[in-house]
Amino acid sequence: MLFGTEILTTAQMRAIESAAMESGEVTGLTLMERAGAAVAGQIRLRWPKPGSATILCGPGNNGGDGYVIARLLAQAGWHLHVLGVDNIPGPDAAEMKRRWKRIGPIAPLTEGELRRIPDSDICIDAIFGTGLTRPPEGEIAAVLRRLGQMTANGDGRPRLVTVDCPSGLCMDSGVWLHSGLGDDADPMPLNATLTVAFDSPKPGHLLQRGPAACGKLVIADIGLRHWRERQVDQAANARRSPMLGAIWPEFPVRDSRMGDFSTRARIALGKGGSAGHPAGHKYSHGHALVVAGPAGHGGAARLAARAALRGGAGLVTLCPPSAAMAEHAGPPDALMRRKLDDAGQVRAMLTDPRVAGLCLGPGCGVDRAASLLPVVLDHARPCVLDADALTALAQAPHWPEGLSDNCVLTPHAGEFARLFPDLAGRLAETPRRGPAFSRVDALREAARRCGAVVLLKGPDTVIAAPDGQAYIHSASDVPWLATAGTGDVLAGLIVGFLARGIAAFEAAALGVAIHAKAARRFGPGLIADDLPEQLPFLFRELGL
Ligand SMILES: NC(=O)C1=CN([C@@H]2O[C@H](COP(=O)(O)OP(=O)(O)OC[C@H]3O[C@@H](n4cnc5c(N)ncnc54)[C@H](OP(=O)(O)O)[C@@H]3O)[C@@H](O)[C@H]2O)[C@H](O)CC1
Numbered sequence: 001m002l003f004g005t006e007i008l009t010t011a012q013m014r015a016i017e018s019a020a021m022e023s024g025e026v027t028g029l030t031l032m033e034r035a036g037a038a039v040a041g042q043i044r045l046r047w048p049k050p051g052s053a054t055i056l057c058g059p060g061n062n063g064g065d066g067y068v069i070a071r072l073l074a075q076a077g078w079h080l081h082v083l084g085v086d087n088i089p090g091p092d093a094a095e096m097k098r099r100w101k102r103i104g105p106i107a108p109l110t111e112g113e114l115r116r117i118p119d120s121d122i123c124i125d126a127i128f129g130t131g132l133t134r135p136p137e138g139e140i141a142a143v144l145r146r147l148g149q150m151t152a153n154g155d156g157r158p159r160l161v162t163v164d165c166p167s168g169l170c171m172d173s174g175v176w177l178h179s180g181l182g183d184d185a186d187p188m189p190l191n192a193t194l195t196v197a198f199d200s201p202k203p204g205h206l207l208q209r210g211p212a213a214c215g216k217l218v219i220a221d222i223g224l225r226h227w228r229e230r231q232v233d234q235a236a237n238a239r240r241s242p243m244l245g246a247i248w249p250e251f252p253v254r255d256s257r258m259g260d261f262s263t264r265a266r267i268a269l270g271k272g273g274s275a276g277h278p279a280g281h282k283y284s285h286g287h288a289l290v291v292a293g294p295a296g297h298g299g300a301a302r303l304a305a306r307a308a309l310r311g312g313a314g315l316v317t318l319c320p321p322s323a324a325m326a327e328h329a330g331p332p333d334a335l336m337r338r339k340l341d342d343a344g345q346v347r348a349m350l351t352d353p354r355v356a357g358l359c360l361g362p363g364c365g366v367d368r369a370a371s372l373l374p375v376v377l378d379h380a381r382p383c384v385l386d387a388d389a390l391t392a393l394a395q396a397p398h399w400p401e402g403l404s405d406n407c408v409l410t411p412h413a414g415e416f417a418r419l420f421p422d423l424a425g426r427l428a429e430t431p432r433r434g435p436a437f438s439r440v441d442a443l444r445e446a447a448r449r450c451g452a453v454v455l456l457k458g459p460d461t462v463i464a465a466p467d468g469q470a471y472i473h474s475a476s477d478v479p480w481l482a483t484a485g486t487g488d489v490l491a492g493l494i495v496g497f498l499a500r501g502i503a504a505f506e507a508a509a510l511g512v513a514i515h516a517k518a519a520r521r522f523g524p525g526l527i528a529d530d531l532p533e534q535l536p537f538l539f540r541e542l543g544l
């Protein structure tokens with residue numbers, strides 16, 4: 001299943017590029033010309049009136065792209081300053097450098113030179129691309145630092161455009177590589193207006209610092225689709241490289257092999273939802289249980305239950321302890337209530353085969369979650385474990401054993417650190433070499449260890465299944481989603497989808513995407529209560 005597009009690691013990208021060139025059907029020079037033309041084209045699209053540009057060219061093929069851009073912008077009437085490394089790069093970049101030299105000079109790529117030349121309308125960073133393996137140091141680090149200072153105000157002048165990626169960012173993880181020599185030796189994080197990347201997004205464009213560093217991300221087609229599909233399929237068939245996808249609902253679909261988001265959502269929800277059961281009974285749409293906690297803490301579970309209802313579960317029952325029943329007396333009237341005081345009562349409820357999903361955690365209290373958890377896990381019913389259930393799980397004697405792949409864990413960073421302290425520790429280390437340990441690496445390992453689907457929440461949510469399949473969902477454009485209670489809504493939405501019969505990995509992915517879409521649709525000022533109310537409109541817009 002692909003929502004929108006695949007994500008390629010830098011190693012996969014290199015392999016695809018090599019396969020294309022080895023086929024003899026396309027040369028490296030042609031690919032470089034297409035890459036440079038794509039960037040020059042995007043610049044001219046945004047700034048149609050020729051202006052002034054400073055182009056910084058590094059020692060490898062990223063620098064080669066920079067020389068192509070220089071030639072094409074010069075031909076379009078732009079006034080240019082080109083700075084480059086005094087080396088003999090690989091043959092393609094060397095040829096592009098020669099072609100540029102017939103048009104204009106190359107000044108040394110030094111901080112002093114960058115200070116000397118007058119400010120331009122745009123600076124183009126073609127220093128490092130996917131070939132970066134270690135932190136920039138010395139003169140290049142100083143250049144990058146100066147570039148960061150010059151373009152710190154993302155909307156001011158000069159604007160920063162990066163070729164393939166911001167230089168210094170590890171494209172497999174989205175973190176800046178550090179020399180360990182201190183701030184003055186390390187480049188300042190870049191803050192681009194536009195990044196034009198080639199063929200496919202890389203994890204670093206979407207994870208951690210990537211979205212802020214890249215600015216607007218454009219993926220340019222440079223004619224590698226044929227080789228990409230072949231390589232990705234071969235790797236998947238050989239089970240060498242499990243799929244890493246982007247859930248990118250707003251992103252235009254590149255080519256016909258991939259369904260767009262609404263098509264995928266229609267297929268998934270149609271399977272278990274009303275489209276699949278035209279004369280469906282409420283139980284055929286699934287019965288979800290949402291466990292609530294002690295009196296005074298009922299809001300979180302009610303939010304989750306409301307989201308499960310709006311998400312399309314046929315029936316949702318909220319299960320508070322007897323002492324808290326009274327506080328759940330209000331709307332929605334569609335919500336059933338049933339008291340649940342001990343593990344024996346959960347066991348009795350779960351003997352009903354119509355219970356197709358259970359949500360444990362939001363507002364539950366750690367002790368109560370811990371007392372109910374063994375029975376929930378014993379029944380291996382599709383479930384979402386969130387919030388207090390995750391804290392209880394981390395303290396459980398047999399953790400990380402006992403889960404199954406129809407279970408979704410939805411930790412935020414703190415809960416993830418309690419569940420997988422070693423993985424959280426590795427993520428927190430200062431990255432000194434690329435490829436740095438990424439959130440995708442961490443989540444794949446977490447899901448493999450515990451045998452469940454794990455979803456790490458954040459502006460760059462990562463979801464992984466025990467077989468290694470993973471998604472990145474980038475929601476850096478909806479910062480207003482990070483507000484109290486939105487996680488409870490997400491847990492409820494996923495359990496609603498589980499109850500509809502959707503498999504855990506897909507239910508988690510759909511839940512994350514629809515949750516963010518609802519926030520995007522509502523806009524700033526959103527509170528968690530608003531999210532479920534957006535769902536009917538969204539489903540209608542998606543044609544569900
Ligand atoms: N994807 C495609 O199909 C195409 C990509 N293109 C462009 O090519 C780059 C990748 O080019 P590559 O030459 O592999 O890598 P870079 O240009 O990013 O950099 C490699 C050179 O930089 C040196 N390097 C790496 N890290 C450092 C550092 N910290 N300090 C100094 N120098 C560094 C590296 O040297 P090594 O010693 O490590 O070998 C290389 O000399 C891609 O991003 C696209 O822009 C094609 O143009 C079109 C097809």
Ligand SMILES: [K+]
Binds near residue numbers: 062128164
């Ligand atoms: K770059």
